[in-house]
Amino acid sequence: MHESREHLQTLTEIRSLMERSSKFLSLSGLSGVSAGLIALGGAVAVYMRMRMGLFTAVHDYQPDLYTDADHSSIKQFLVTVAVVVLILALLSGTYFTVRKARRQGQSVWNTSSQRLVWAMLVPLATGGVFCLALLQYNLIWLAFPVTLIFYGLALLNGSKYTLRDVxxxxxxxxxxxxxxxxxPGYNLLTWSLGFGVLHIVYGLAMYYKYERTTA
Known part of the structure; x- marks a missing residue:
């Protein structure tokens, strides 16, 4: 009986080591929370700008009613907000992930994290180029759901290299x-739910599931 327990413990340790070597497990739930809050801030900025003249309301946008100058201003603003949100989310996510990895005594940039980044990069880059094409042809309303879809595909592709909860x-x-x-009348709302609320809920769930007991 004692030997069987030792064998079971050994197998458990081996499995844990194999999982750590093949998966990146240092993702912090607080990264999701911070990304969600930043995304909500960006959504508020877009809503306020749309309400202040470019659109009569977010759900009343009709491309044919606006000049080329209006379209150009709209696209520049949306791209600027998207870039700012992305940079801030990456910085905050990196900070919390590095902090968690250091507490666990692990390296952040290793084989598993490189695989995770590459797995997510291809769908994200493809989606980014696709969104730029949509903006080029003034299909602005389609850019909101497309970012959600390609981001979801990136997460799905990268989930095999990190926590399965992803x-x-x-x-x-x-x-x-x-x-x-x-x-289409509520694309900004669904975008806010996807990148804002879902990230916050997911981040909190992951924090209480994996981090709070070890904090």
């Missing part, structure tokens, strides 16, 4: 993006 978030993002395609 897979659930991926499905939610994809579903919300597809719903937004058929709910």
């Amino acid at each position: 897979e659930s978030l991926a499905y939610c993002e994809i579903a919300l993006g597809l719903l937004s395609l058929f709910w």
